[in-house]
Amino acid sequence: MPTDRAEFFQGVKSAGAPLLAAMPFGALFGALAVENGMSVFEATLMSATVFAGASQMVGIDLFGAQIAPWLIVFSIFAVNFRHVLYSAVTGQRMAQFKPWQRYVSFFFLVDPHFAESEHRAERGVPLTFAWFIGGGLTWWVVWVFVSYLGALFGSLIEEPENYGFDLLLPIYFLSLVLAFRKRANWLPVVAASGIVAVLAFHFVGSPWHVSLGGLAGVAVAAIIGLPKNHRMVV
Amino acid sequence: MSTTMLVILAAAVATYFTRVAGHIVLSRFEAIPPRLEAALNAVPAAVLTTIVVPSLAFGSLADQAALVVAGVAALYLPPLGMFAVGWLAVVTFRAILG
Numbered sequence: 001m002p003t004d005r006a007e008f009f010q011g012v013k014s015a016g017a018p019l020l021a022a023m024p025f026g027a028l029f030g031a032l033a034v035e036n037g038m039s040v041f042e043a044t045l046m047s048a049t050v051f052a053g054a055s056q057m058v059g060i061d062l063f064g065a066q067i068a069p070w071l072i073v074f075s076i077f078a079v080n081f082r083h084v085l086y087s088a089v090t091g092q093r094m095a096q097f098k099p100w101q102r103y104v105s106f107f108f109l110v111d112p113h114f115a116e117s118e119h120r121a122e123r124g125v126p127l128t129f130a131w132f133i134g135g136g137l138t139w140w141v142v143w144v145f146v147s148y149l150g151a152l153f154g155s156l157i158e159e160p161e162n163y164g165f166d167l168l169l170p171i172y173f174l175s176l177v178l179a180f181r182k183r184a185n186w187l188p189v190v191a192a193s194g195i196v197a198v199l200a201f202h203f204v205g206s207p208w209h210v211s212l213g214g215l216a217g218v219a220v221a222a223i224i225g226l227p228k229n230h231r232m233v234v
Numbered sequence: 235m236s237t238t239m240l241v242i243l244a245a246a247v248a249t250y251f252t253r254v255a256g257h258i259v260l261s262r263f264e265a266i267p268p269r270l271e272a273a274l275n276a277v278p279a280a281v282l283t284t285i286v287v288p289s290l291a292f293g294s295l296a297d298q299a300a301l302v303v304a305g306v307a308a309l310y311l312p313p314l315g316m317f318a319v320g321w322l323a324v325v326t327f328r329a330i331l332g
Contacts, residue, residue, distance in 0.1 A: 021313065024314060037238075038238060042239065045239075045242055050249050051249070052249050054278070059245060061285065063238070069237050069240065069241050069244075072241050072245070073241055073245050077245070077248040079278060080249045081274065082252075082274060082275070082277055082278045083249070083256065084256035085260075085274050085275065086253070086256060087252075087255065087256030087260075088259075088261055088266060089256075091257030092261065106254045109253045164328060167289065167297055167300060167320075167324045170285070170286050170289040170297075171301065171304045171320035171321065173282045174301060174304055174305055174320075175308050175316050175320075176278070177282045177286060178308040178316075179308075179313065180278065180279040180282075183276075185276060186279060189283075190279055190283045193279070193281075193283040193284050197288070198287050198291045201287070201292070209287075210281065210284045213284030213287070215280075217279065217284075218276050219273075221280070222269045222273040225268050226268045226271060226275075
């Protein structure tokens, strides 16, 4: 049985290359949050408390568009809804955890750390609290710090349109949509969401294209169901 | 407290809720019903698609072209590489097409 200390540092190491790849996006979040009217403190606080990259980007995108506050919260909630699946799966692997350790750990259940803990479980290594916190805390500290740096930097830039910054969010979201392409039902879901979103944007108006389009894609997935032998892909 | 602070804190509570709810609710099922899992699995792609399509359908020609280039790049490059290509494409196309 490895010591807690060794497990903790194994966890820190598990963040690895994906963390390096995520750092620029944390900085981008900070910079765009400030461009969309947040203070440096608010941008950093959002990274520290919400701690979910894609949904933070959605939040600041809508924040810049002057949309009703509850709709911003709802959209962030919708983007993060996938975590329900992660916690159902990871929770079953936390047999060794005390209840408070589970509820602390779930705060750190970001996509890459979920993927890493599944990877570990597949190798037959049981999940430990020290390992989980080692990885989760590493993600958190780095994510908050680069968001802060990005926000500081963003507050120095005068005219962001000149640098194409306003299109960086759509590009970022496009990259996420395409990264999901190995998931079950991806094409019918994206097609349904896309078509309904365009129609809703044109006939109903923003921001309803988000909820109506999203609902259409989710409904299509529920109607098709899952193939046999389905395995969750992160 | 400012509206922004309220939005951030409410979003934080909502997000933490999604991270514990699966354990609390879905762990009571023997297995997650397949259609429910399919629906939950589809949520991020469905929601994120709706945020991209307005720029793709109604944006300027330069922005549409940049998104297409970024989309093709995404099939071959890791996220960061795709992102760099996309950014370069926006700046270039906006300079050329105005």
